[in-house]
Amino acid sequence: MSEFIVTTKNLKKYFSSRSGTVKAVDGVNLAVRQGEIFGFLGPNGAGKTTTLRMLATLMTPTSGTINIAGFDVAKQPDEVRRHIGYVGQNGGSDRPATGVENLILQGRLYGMSHAEANERARELVKLLQLNDFADRIVYTYSGGQRRRLDVAIGIMHRPDVLFLDEPTVGLDPQNRANLWDEITKLKSQGVTIFLTTHYMEEADILSDRLTIIDEGKIVDEGTPEALKKEVGGDCIAIGVENQQDVGQKLKIAIKKEGYSTKITEESELIKIYVKDGALVVGRLMKLLDQQKVKLRTITITEPSLDDVFLQKTGYSLRDKDLDEGGQS
Ligand SMILES: Nc1ncnc2c1ncn2[C@@H]1O[C@H](COP(=O)(O)OP(=O)(O)OP(=O)(O)O)[C@@H](O)[C@H]1O
């Protein structure tokens, strides 16, 4: 098997509707490495779910090819299904049964014996920390508990790749962080995770690499760090004593050092834009010392993935989600 466990070539899905053709996915090329957490970030309506459903053999592409674990999705869907798990945007647990019963049912659907399914279910209860509620009927679960059960169902048959569509939508920050931990745990067990999200913080924290999609087309791809670096470095904001008196002279001295790409001054702050804040901050402190300027505050901020999105598309991911009724 190649280093890539999921690849797509020029993948397209067009829907025809009364108002014309919707190009939901429009020529997407993806390459997901074995064992990584791959983030698929985009605003509402970008084409994330449509792409995921095609990858998971649940929808036929208009054109293009998909290969998963060495199998062509169009020609060998059954082999592909054996290697993947899928947790849809709305989950899939069967509510009148308990969590464990749902897990066992899933195992049986994949051909496990009852004893095997029972053993695997108990293993997952431990791994995903479902102990407190696994023997309760699913409709008594909280949102976070349901999501964790959904993930357990998705990996019951030990897939190589797990597709998660917006796994943390609607969860509070505590439950979201818990689920992030569980997803990271799955990765350490060797599962490749392909996850869609419109939360840039989530994509940033979880993904080893990510692809940004907008209006069916790929906008950018890379590690979160590399994508943010592309935007052009860090901003060091300093507040100094007697800024009115020393500010001008200080700005000239900083400019002379040669590491800043831009310097701006606000009422209480001087902002110094640099390629790599961590490399510069020591030199800056030394300069302040030499100039006998007393530092009050200093912060270094990196660009966010929203800055990446903004630079590539001309609008903010946050704004776009708000426009379309998203809940970012
Ligand atoms: N069956 C369909 N018929 C017509 N249009 C569709 C169909 N399914 C999806 N679309 C359209 O395709 C586009 C992409 O939808 P998709 O569900 O893939 O977006 P998404 O990125 O998952 O968005 P969200 O973040 O809101 O879940 C949208 O414009 C959507 O309205």
Ligand SMILES: [Mg+2]
């Ligand atoms: Mg979706």
